[in-house]
Structure formats: C-alpha cells, structure tokens
Amino acid sequence: MKLKTTVRGRTYAFADTKELLAKANEEKSGDQLAGIAAADAAERAAAKLVLADMPLSALREQPVLPPVLPPELDEVSAVIDSGVDATIYAEIKHLTVGAMRERLLAESGGELLRLGRGMTSEMIAACAKLMSNLDLLRAARAIEVVARCNTTIGQRGVLSGRAQPNHPADDLRGIEASLFEALAYGIGDAVIGINPVIDTPESVRAILQMTRETMDRLAVPTQNCVLAHVTTQMRAIELGAPMDLIFQSLAGTQAGNAAFGIDKALLDEADAMIRERGAAAGPNRWYFETGQGSELSAEAHHGIDQLTLEARCYGLARHYKPFMVNTVVGFIGPEYLYDGKQVTRAGLEDHFMGKLHGLPMGVDVCYTNHMKADQNDMDNLAVLLGSAGVNFLIGVPLSDDCMLNYQSTSYHDIATVRELLGLRPAPEFERWLEARGLMENGALTGAAGDPTIFR
Template structure:
C-alpha cells in the first residue's frame, strides 16, 4: 500500500508501510547506514504526518516482515488479542497519540488494551511523539515483576548490581558485589556478564553468588548472563535463579544469537520447574538494543527502532522478571551521540512499558561515541521521571570487562534521593536490618562495615 503527503506543493511518496515507518523515524546513524532514513528533515516531517493518518488496524494486515518467513511476525500476529484492541481499533496513529495523552487514559485503561497492541503500533506512535510525551505516557504504566524481590512498584527504583571482571576472578567479583550492596544496589539482580561462556566458569560463579546470598540472607536473585544453552547445560547442577538471553526483533537476528523461540521456551520451562522464587516465579531476563538486527544484516529493511520494539513481543511471550535495553552499547554506527542515545532510550522504555514489560535501562555509551557522563546524567534523570523499573550499578560507572560506560552505585543513590524513590520492599527491609540505610533511606557508611564482618564471620 502506497502513502503520500504533500508539503509546499511537493508530494512525497512512500511505497509501503515499512518505508513510511523508516522515513518517519527521528534521525539516527543506524538507519542512515542501512539506507532507509529520510533524506531531508522535510521528508521526515512529511512521513510523520502521513504516518499519523494511518489506521492502527492496518498494522494487523500489512506485515513489515512476511508472516510466512519470520517466526517473530507469526508470534506477533498469533498472540494478538482482538478483544483488547476493540476499544481503540477505530483510531489512527495520530489519534492514538492523543488518546494516550488523555488524563482519562490511566493505568487501568492501558492494562486493558496492552495485549491488543502490536510492537509496530507502539513503534509507529512513538515516532510522532515528543520526548515529554514518551515520558508522560510511560510514567502512567506500572509493570510489577516478582521473584525474590518485587520490582517496578510506584515510588521504587531497583538496581542491577553488575560486578563484572575481565578474568572472571571470584575475589574481584566478590569485592565489587559487597561494595555495591553497601550502596544499596542489587535488588533487581546481582548479574555478572562472564568473560568466558565456559560452563565450568559459569557454574562456579553461580555457586559463589548463591553462597553470598545465603550467607548474608539477601532477598535478591542472581544471574550469570551466559548464553541460554550454557545455562541449560548447568541448570541441574548449579543454582540458577534467572535464565538470561539477548534477543532481537526478527527470526534472523535471533538466529545470529544462536536461539529461536523453541530454545527460549526450553529455558523458561526448565527454570520454572526449579521454583526458586519466593514472592513470585518470573524467571526470565532479556536484554535488547537498537541496532542488533542491522549489525546481523537481519533487519529486512525495517528501521532499527521498530526492530527493537518487535523484540519486546519475544520478551512478552515469556513473562520475564527483567528486561532492559543496553541502549548505547552497540556503538555510534547505530546511535551516534548523546542526543540519539537519549531519544532511543526514551522510545525503548515507552514501547516496552506500553506493551506490558518490566522495563529497565542500561544508561550507557561506548568510549568512541560522541557522548559523555553528562548525557547519561540527563538520560538517567529523564528515565527516572518516566518510572523506569531499574538501572545498572557498575563500580565507578566503568565496566572493566565490557569496556563501556554505564551508571554507578553513587548514581543509584542520587536517583533515589532526588526522585524520592526507595529500593524494592524486601530488599529495603534487609538494608534497614543491616544498618546500611536508615529509616529516611540515607546511607549509613559506618554501619555498612557490618556487612563485611558478617561476610567473614559466617
């Protein structure tokens, strides 16, 4: 189906919905690299106006990637709830934006329609929204997940403690873990990116984290972010809490990761059988990021933000405990500078929350991007206002294994203080009992030493 829009007596033509979506995207280097972005700002605005007139119902019949050749498309189509869509099926993309911003469109209303929304619908509406629109709507969405802690409640902010080490040194990882705990981090997960995917190394790290958790009686969950097949290899002999996997928005992207929906389902079912959660049994942890489909030459001409939103359909199928976009990690070839990273992160968070995912964000950049820590401070604060479920806690904000810049333990303290947010309730009770924080949520540095004494004394 062809689309057109006339500006100053010049008519812009867009040959199909996929082209229109790409041309309407805010500028980013990845789409330019793929040769699908608008050539001028005027063409981009024309595409956005044309996209605003597209009926939401068209996304149910015009598939950006063919149903027959892509299992993610099949998942999106086959899992669509027509009853949930019925109350908004008369809206255009532009009408949908206006409807989302209404005061009457609250959390209850959004919960009623979320299973009737497809990733393409939410990606489309994000393209015609300002940053403040993305923040305002995302803030309406409360998506709560549970394992040993309850993450995502209003007024709370959780942190993934990320104690990575370039040689997977257990003593180095342990030191970073204790350091992070003393700053109140770790209620989302204590999650290690291993330097090697060796089953033996991964198993030993899982056992070490579980020993720390049990010794200190910490109400949290651990995860070694190995490939899902490595986790499945270890799941009978090692203490696996969460099953992790990086995912993408097309079948071909996931194939480049060495996975498909059947493998993800195998991991999900294996973890569910363990029943290791206490307050809930959401067992999956997924990471995503704009540009992964392009870097795998698996985007099918679809813009990178829409590919990213399609990954959320994959995540939603498995009722995950945690999802986050590693927004600036893939590099400046896809998101060139701080401005592009900030916009992409707000889009990702908005789309995921609208689809019903417990969305966090790795507020980050690589050292060769045109970005700095001030950009990340801005983004972190914007996402905090938007009620992002969790951020990363990296020693000094500098990941010495993955060699990128993220957010620190001190950043977590800043966010909780200025936005008056608290840790997950179960973890907060533990922090109080340990004397790490007081009743006001303030860190008690002297009492934090008790954590070290307990570690050595048990």
Template sequence: MTARRATLAGHTYEFPSLVEVMAKATPARSGDVLAGCAATSEAERVAAQTVLADLPLTTFLDEQVVGYEEDDVTRLVLDTLDADALAPVRSHTVGEFREWLLARAAAGDEAAISGLARGLTPEIAAAVSKLMRNADLVAVGRRARVVTGFRSTLGLPGRLASRLQPNHPTDDAVGVTASLLDGLLHGSGDAVIGINPATDSPAQTIALLELIDAVISRYEIPTQSCVLAHVTTTLRALEQGAPVDLVFQSVAGTQGGNEGFGVTLALLDEAVAATRELRRGTVGDNVSYFETGQGSALSAGAHLGVGGAPVDQQTLECRAYGVARHYDPLLVNTVVGFIGPEYLYDAKQVIRAGLEDHFCGKLLGLPMGVDVCYTNHTDVDPDDTDTLTLLLGAAGCSFVIAVPGSDDVMLHYQSLSFQDVLTARQVLDLKPAPEFEAWLQKMDLVDASGRVRELTADAPQARALLAAAR
C-alpha cells in the same frame, strides 16, 4: 500495495510501503542512515509522520513489516494477540491513539494504558512513539504499570530498582566479590545481581552462580542472581544442578537476528520451562531476563522486511519486545548506547532511544529497564547519562544497571555507578524494591529516612557481608 502520499510546501512525498513510512517517520539516528532507510530531510520526515498519523491501527494487523510466512517473530506476535485488549483503541488512527494515551496519562489512568499491552503489536507501539516528543514518552511511560516478582517485587510506583553488575575481566572471585560488596553497601542489587561472564564456560558459569547464591542465602538477601551466559550454557548448568534463579538471553526482532544470537523460540521455551520448574522464587515466578538494543538486527544483517526493504532499527527493537513479552520476564532492558556511534551517533540520539525503548517496552507490557551506557568513541559524556537517568526515573523505569565507578572493566564501556542510582532515588524521591528496602533496614545499611549510611571499612555491616562473600 497502494503508495501513501503527503504534500508539504507544494512538494509531494510518496512512500511505497508501510516499511518505508515507518522508517522515514523515525527521529534521526545514524543506524538508519547506515541501513539506507532514513529520511533524507526533515521535510520528508514530517511528511512521513503525517502519513503515519493518519493510518488506522488496524493497518498493522493487515500489513506486516516483516512477513508472516518467513519470520517466526511475526507469527508469534500475531498468533498470540489479545483482540479484547486492543478493543478500546481499535478504531483509532495512530495520531488518535497518541492523543488517547496522553489524555489517559494526564488523568493518571494506569489501568487503561496498562490494559492494552497484550493487544498491541510491536509495530503499533513503535508507530505511536515516532509521533511523540520526549516529554510525551516520559508522561505515558510513567503511567504504564508492569509489576513482576521473584524474590523482590519490581515495577511498583515510587520505586527504582538496580542491577548490581560485578563484572571482572577474568571472572576472578575476589574481584567479583569486591564489586558485589561495594554495590550492596550502596543499596544496589534489588533487581538482580547479574554478572556478564568473561567466558561462556559452563563450569565458570556454575562457579559464579554458586558465589552469588552463597551470599544471597547466608544473609537472606531478597534478590535474585543471574550469570548472563548464553541460554545453552545455562541449560547445561541447570542439568548439573546449578542454583539458577533467572535464565538470560539477548534477543532481536527478527528470526534472522535471533539466529545470529544462536537462539530459537523453541530453545527459549525449553530454557524458561526448565528454570520455572526449580521454583526458587518467593514472591513470584517470573524467571526470565532479556536484553535488547537498537541496531542488533542491523549488525547481524537481519534487518530486511517485506520486499527486501530495510526496516528501521527502532521498529525492530520493538519487535524484540514482542519476543520477550511471550515469556513473562522478570526483567528486560535495552543496552541503549553499547553498540556505538554507527547506530546511535551522539547524546541526543542515545537519550531519545532510551526514552523510546522504555516507553515502547512498558506499553507492550514489559518490566522495562535501561542500561544507561555508552562506548568511549561515541559523542556522549556523564552529563548526558545523568540527563537520561533522571528522565527515566521520572518515567517510572523499572530498573537501571550500575557498576563500580561507572566503568565496566570487563565490557569496556561506561555505565552508571552505584552512586548515580542513589542520586536518582534521592532527587526523585524513589526507593528500592520493598523487600530489599526492608533488608537494608534490617542490616542497618540505611538510616531512618532511607538514606544509605556512610560506612567505614571496619563497620560491622561491611565486615559481615565481606565474611559472607569469602
């Protein structure tokens, strides 16, 4: 493989492989330093970005970051690419592709941008994102339209959905119900009512599914439930007749990373097919939900590419989107700050990663959401999550995740509160999913302008929902 070079201020920088060009061109983050693949200076980063800008997009069809023969994610992506979808930009370099995207975004040409999705490799999306400023990521992400549906329709313009996350450290039914009620009364839950179970027990998974399903069914709430158990646990719940709306799994960007999660593509095939056969949706049949996050492959020691070179964490994150795309999911979200400062050190890196992930996911055709969160030993605070949330709302993010009071008492990290979702909708003039908005109006939980009503504990709406939850 011929080395690629760039000369800046009289110094020549050499990049022996595509893997190294991609890594060195990445905006700074602690995970790449940990992996030993980060640029050693801003000058080297600019040199790598210069080289990257001049690479033809076809480079990513001819050269792999992770080898075809040894990695089933690479095979899945390349074997299912739509050559016709790539045709409008196939002759471009990465730099020219950036300009093409920004021009189409400025013109509001959603169809042109969205039409590329099935023709792009994850590495192409990652490459062009590395040449963009934050505002560029927002501008193009806003124009990449991805609409999905199950009982609610997600991804429509002017909408911001939310996952209601009623986690409890012991999966206590009363505690889960209290959080569920709190979220519904604040207009959250149109993307999904999704619980991270404290244990991976099939019996507990079924109990939580039945709890949520009882509330959804009794009050005809146009949303979907999900207990975020391992896919094998969900399969066992399906075998026992559990009311499964969505099959969930965390996925990574390499075969080794997915094996670290205990999954294979064949297992995902089986689970998605089994869930779809239930036909529980009313407005669509998107039945899968995937979570990702920068650094997951590195944390599993599954981050090496061609020649044994470490691949940067953002490129590997995009490859996880290649896995998710194959299953036409209802929901995908990156958990942007959950792993910790070893991978995303501070607010600057978390904000950048959140915008990158949203942009790349949408460009690849995913209904992309973000868990705007952070661990308490990271240099991030609620002002930073406010910033990222509003930027994501402006960028057309499909959904965000919310918990009571911003504090996830089971996962022990900070996320958004139900009130934060209301603020983003109000400031940016966004609404919930249309079916859920109509339900809120029917339940008299919002006023004529769509604002959530101030409710007392004895309000009839609250009493009715509490009775249902009991």
C-alpha cells in the same frame, strides 16, 4: 491506503508501511547506515503526517515482516500477532496512529496496559514515532508493571538496581568484592547479574554458587543470574547450579535471533527448564536484554528501521512474562546511535515501548568510548528515566565496566537518582538495608558505601 502527502507544494510518497515507519523515525545513525532514513527533516515531517492518519489496522494487515508468507518467514512476527488480544484489537483497530497517540497520553496506567494488549509491536512503535521526549516520559510514567522473582520490583515510587560486578578474569573474589560495594550503596535489589568472560557451564555454575552463598550468608533478598548464552545456562542448571533467572539477548527478527544462536523452540525449552528446575520463588524467571541496532549489525534487519525492530523484541519478550527486560541503549556504538542526543531519545523510546508491551522495563544507561557522548549525557538520561518510572538501572563500579569496556551508571549514581527523585529500593530489600544500618527512612546512612562491613 494513502501513503503520500503534499507539503508546501512538494509531494512525498512512500512505497509501503516499512518505508513509512523508517522515514518517520527520529534521526538515527543506524537508519542512515542502512540507507532507509528520511533524507531530511522535511521528509521526516511528511512521513509523520502520513503515519498519523494511518489506521492501526493497516499496521497489522500490512506488517513490516509477514509472519507466514515466504520468502520472509519470521517466527517473531507470528509470536507478536498471536499475542494480540482480539477483543481489545477490535475496539481500537479503526483508530488512526495519531488518535491512538492522543489516547495514550490521556489514559491512566491500568487502561494503557489494557490497550497495549490489543496492539502489535508495529502499532506501538508507530505511536512512539509521533511522540516528543516529554510525551514518552508522560506515557511511560503512567504505566506500572510489577514483577516477582524472589523479590518484587516495579512498584510506583521504586527504582531498583542491577548489581553488575563483572570481572575481566571471572575471579570469584573480585566479583564478590564488587558485589559488596554494590550492596553497600543499596544496589542489587533487581538482580545480582554477572556477565561472564568464560562461557562454560562449570564457570557459570561456580559464579552462581558463589553469589548464592553470599546471598544466603548475608540474607540478601534478591535473585542471581549469569548472562552467558542460554544453552550454557541450561547446561549449568543440569550441573546443579542454583539459578533464579535465566538470561538471553533478543533480536526483533528470526534471522537476528539466529545470529544470537537461538530460536523460539530453544527459548521454549529454556522456559520449561527454569520453571521446573530454577531456584526462584516467584513466577517471573526470565531476564532479556535488547538494544537498537543489533539486527542491522547482524545483517538481519530486512530494511526495517531500528526502533520498529526494537519494539518487535518486546513483542517476543512479553510471550515469556519476564522479571526483567532492559535495553543496553548505547552499547553497540555510534554506527547505530551517534551521540548523546540519539542515545537519550532511544532510551526514552525503548522504555515507553517496553512498558506499553506490559514489560518490567529497565535501561542500561550507557555509551561506548568512541561515541560522541559523555557521562553528563548519561546523568541526564538516568534522571529522565527515573522521572518516567523506569523499573531498574544498571550499576557498575565507578561507571566503568572493566570487562565489557563501556561506560554505564555507577552504584552511587543510582543511589543519587533515588535521593534526587524521592525513590526507594524494592520493599524487601529496603527492609534488609535498614536491618544492616545502611538505610533509614528511605535515605542512605553514614555507613553506606563501605563494602568492608560484609566481610
């Protein structure tokens, strides 16, 4: 396999697919921190040229992290490899990455989903590295991934919102007040999802019971979730908590997941429990979160670039047929994504890669306060993602999460993106908003935004 090229008299050589993928990545501060990034734009361009000519089969035969060979035994690799559709893979394995990129930009959404089933996560990551931002938008927009829990999200023309009514002390009245504001702006059709301060089964159960009572009292068609560690949620289920979705953060390596305190056996156990004892009506009962750079922060990246590792998260996630997956794109900080430009690029990459994996993909359009980014950058990314057909965005009061201490999109930001792009809430939720007098003909009414109507 040829892993070198000559550009303007200078020869660039790459040791293996892992180095090639890293140096073909767009500029990311995380890759620079890990010492694996291209030295300059010329080396990056050379890596892209070599990658474009690489057959897809090479990325499966020489993976960045072998699934069975010591000392790099990795169960994520095994899940990814076993999930590949053999018939579709045989059809496309001779294609180069460059040819596959061209095909992905030419095909309809249904065909893209079919092709994605025959691709490993490394193949999908490789295609993303050859795409411009506009390419990523175009390909992702073609893909429609519909999922059902209690409600159905992901339909074309629908932009859902996660209500994230966090509270710095897990005060139930404070959470409820923030939830009322979200509902008043038409946000919450994806999920009512709370990040808890107190990671105990009793606290998780109390929050779930409160959200369930509110959902029942107001007849809100949605689902609830508390984003504690998966083991805490499992204990809460055993205590009788009414849980629709079970949550967990994922990494793209076995070592990264070990840092999160999980492995595949635990995820399998949780999957069986939520299917047997969960409260939801529909078949999709998982909520996963990811984010470029998490493996590096856990010293579990094995010299692999952060985009490729992010794609591997999606390869693991699709095994469980989730209702929601989102990248918390700018949450980790400037060590991994330095500024608004890098956050924007990563958000578009993650959304495309998740969709091509067949996932109901959302994005937390966010940044930390020590990052070289601001709310205008987030506004730009939110509009780009809305144009690309993102399944859902995250809503927090006034864009400022007072518990997690980072900046995201507000409830009214999501409502504005819907209005700007002609998008609507999930159908069941829209009918509920109309019955409450908060929406008419796809637009919020003058009554919207007033949380006191739910007292």
